[in-house]
Amino acid sequence: MMKLLILGCHSATPRENKHTTSQLLDINGSMFLIDCGEGTQMQLRKSKVKFSQIKNIFISHLHGDHFYGLIGLISTFRLLGRESPLNVYGPKGIKEIITLQLKFSKSWTNYPLNFHELSSTQSECIFEEDGIKVETIPLDHRIYTNGFLFTSESEKRKINTAVTDKYNLSPFHFSQLQKGMSINLEDGSIIKNKFLTLLPDPPLKYAYCSDTLYHEPLIEKIRKVDFLYHESTFLEIHSELALKTKHSTALQAAKIAKKANVKKLMLGHFSNRYSDKQVFIDEAKIEFNNVILAEDLKTFMI
Amino acid sequence: MMKLLILGCHSATPRENKHTTSQLLDINGSMFLIDCGEGTQMQLRKSKVKFSQIKNIFISHLHGDHFYGLIGLISTFRLLGRESPLNVYGPKGIKEIITLQLKFSKSWTNYPLNFHELSSTQSECIFEEDGIKVETIPLDHRIYTNGFLFTSESEKRKINTAVTDKYNLSPFHFSQLQKGMSINLEDGSIIKNKFLTLLPDPPLKYAYCSDTLYHEPLIEKIRKVDFLYHESTFLEIHSELALKTKHSTALQAAKIAKKANVKKLMLGHFSNRYSDKQVFIDEAKIEFNNVILAEDLKTFMI
Numbered sequence: 001m002m003k004l005l006i007l008g009c010h011s012a013t014p015r016e017n018k019h020t021t022s023q024l025l026d027i028n029g030s031m032f033l034i035d036c037g038e039g040t041q042m043q044l045r046k047s048k049v050k051f052s053q054i055k056n057i058f059i060s061h062l063h064g065d066h067f068y069g070l071i072g073l074i075s076t077f078r079l080l081g082r083e084s085p086l087n088v089y090g091p092k093g094i095k096e097i098i099t100l101q102l103k104f105s106k107s108w109t110n111y112p113l114n115f116h117e118l119s120s121t122q123s124e125c126i127f128e129e130d131g132i133k134v135e136t137i138p139l140d141h142r143i144y145t146n147g148f149l150f151t152s153e154s155e156k157r158k159i160n161t162a163v164t165d166k167y168n169l170s171p172f173h174f175s176q177l178q179k180g181m182s183i184n185l186e187d188g189s190i191i192k193n194k195f196l197t198l199l200p201d202p203p204l205k206y207a208y209c210s211d212t213l214y215h216e217p218l219i220e221k222i223r224k225v226d227f228l229y230h231e232s233t234f235l236e237i238h239s240e241l242a243l244k245t246k247h248s249t250a251l252q253a254a255k256i257a258k259k260a261n262v263k264k265l266m267l268g269h270f271s272n273r274y275s276d277k278q279v280f281i282d283e284a285k286i287e288f289n290n291v292i293l294a295e296d297l298k299t300f301m302i
Numbered sequence: 303m304m305k306l307l308i309l310g311c312h313s314a315t316p317r318e319n320k321h322t323t324s325q326l327l328d329i330n331g332s333m334f335l336i337d338c339g340e341g342t343q344m345q346l347r348k349s350k351v352k353f354s355q356i357k358n359i360f361i362s363h364l365h366g367d368h369f370y371g372l373i374g375l376i377s378t379f380r381l382l383g384r385e386s387p388l389n390v391y392g393p394k395g396i397k398e399i400i401t402l403q404l405k406f407s408k409s410w411t412n413y414p415l416n417f418h419e420l421s422s423t424q425s426e427c428i429f430e431e432d433g434i435k436v437e438t439i440p441l442d443h444r445i446y447t448n449g450f451l452f453t454s455e456s457e458k459r460k461i462n463t464a465v466t467d468k469y470n471l472s473p474f475h476f477s478q479l480q481k482g483m484s485i486n487l488e489d490g491s492i493i494k495n496k497f498l499t500l501l502p503d504p505p506l507k508y509a510y511c512s513d514t515l516y517h518e519p520l521i522e523k524i525r526k527v528d529f530l531y532h533e534s535t536f537l538e539i540h541s542e543l544a545l546k547t548k549h550s551t552a553l554q555a556a557k558i559a560k561k562a563n564v565k566k567l568m569l570g571h572f573s574n575r576y577s578d579k580q581v582f583i584d585e586a587k588i589e590f591n592n593v594i595l596a597e598d599l600k601t602f603m604i
Binding site: 014042080091093097127 | 314315316318340341343346347348364365366370371373374377378381382392396397398399402403406407408409444445485
């Protein structure tokens with residue numbers, strides 16, 4: 001199960017009801033925070049998220065609208081009495097920025113704060129635990145930037161109901177079957193797992209790509225993902241500005257989605273110059289039909 | 303004229319409708335920002351403040367709830383195309399923190415950003431312009447902290463209406479009189495300024511004291527000010543916690559106000575543990591009667 005909560009999906013500067021980038025990805029109950037613009041902790045409170053559930057934070061790049069809220073969140077964890085470790089994955093420099101501020105405020109965290117600094121321009125696997133894997137997606141922006149590919153391998157075998165319906169099985173039996181175990185019936189007979197189950201679901205994949213210029217090399221990395229978030233700061237009428245600032249247009253995001261043959265595309269990182277967001281959908285649909293808009297404080301099933 | 307807009311008056315961590323410390327002081331149209339907790343730029347937008355009007359920012363100390371919003375505001379000024387200089391007054395270290403973040407984001411400001419770093423433990427005058435003076439008020443907190451005393455000298459002489467009512471004077475005449483000039487009447491006669499005016503109003507004084515332990519040495523500096531903001535993070539029931547964290551209680555703030563013989567006291571920097579703020583007033587009134595509560599997004603005339 002993957003559930004994506006958009007905490008902020010606007011670019012540049014935060015405004016009332018227009019928060020800068022942050023997302024909370026829930027994979028089978030494990031919470032991954034992706035980027036952390038100013039005010040993210042307030043958005044988390046509004047969403048009634050339990051702060052202690054966040055164990056891993058991924059920062060794409062060191063532009064303010066993607067990480068100025070990180071130091072505040074780290075400080076708040078301390079004030080809330082956090083004891084469990086926090087892992088921060090982000091570009092080289094992030095450790096220096098955070099620790100400098102902790103130094104001057106004499107507010108060292110009383111929980112382990114582990115930095116995993118990134119500097120490779122090649123995709124690398126940076127997290128692997130409980131069937132969940134996170135790999136970087138190198139992007140092309142004004143400064144060193146990574147997107148992130150989240151993969152969740154399903155470990156549970158699927159129940160073959162066409163067969164199990166013939167038996168009178170208990171919930172305990174079903175739980176055993178999902179784990180790959182064979183079961184003992186009351187009459188003493190044993191039925192092997194393979195006769196009652198099917199292979200687990202294919203892995204679920206979520207790709208987060210922000211911020212980036214139209215960048216075809218990333219296509220290979222995100223091919224056929226279930227859900228792609230791709231920035232679309234601009235519309236085509238501002239394509240020159242997109243090029244200059246190394247951002248994408250809605251049409252370009254859709255081209256990437258189409259070429260990578262993804263199942264669904266979400267657009268976000270909108271410039272504040274556009275009041276009507278429907279135009280982003282209209283423009284993207286020229287290339288790719290299954291497209292939706294990110295929206296602050298809204299949750300999406302992947 | 304002094305007008306104080308409270309942008310945030312809560313301590314520790316920002317929550318919805320409970321913003322951390324920031325205030326905007328308007329002295330005859332000049333805007334002074336005092337402290338800048340996370341999300342201050344969003345509070346400024348809600349208050350419809352014109353960002354370009356802010357030319358001077360005063361940071362009391364380097365705890366997050368007083369300055370984590372500064373880097374975001376500085377970045378937003380750049381994105382808004384600011385050209386006029388910005389002056390930041392704050393503890394030694396503030397320049398390193400801000401410039402490190404600008405370095406990693408490759409986002410140097412295209413307006414002059416001047417840091418005035420403070421390290422003296424004695425009161426000093428750090429700003430003087432157009433009859434407005436700002437002096438530091440050394441406080442006693444866990445890290446190096448200053449309050450700020452704002453003094454506005456009125457340069458305009460007061461019209462002595464008991465006398466001017468005898469003449470048929472124009473608005474232009476009144477303007478000349480306020481500037482200290484003598485006036486020419488239509489019949490050719492001259493009336494000297496001193497016969498028509500009184501001395502200017504005494505200077506207006508606003509003292510900002512946050513964060514601090516109960517600290518009697520500051521009394522001399524704030525004697526008889528028109529308006530004192532003094533932190534009261536806690537109530538007396540938590541006086542041990544106040545001592546341990548080097549904060550004040552409402553009663554202690556009132557004692558300072560009484561001993562300094564100030565005209566009015568405002569309490570703020572409330573801990574999130576108290577839902578009913580009226581108790582702060584009740585406790586303070588034991589020592590000092592003219593006391594009010596700070597409130598986010600509310601404006602007060604000084």
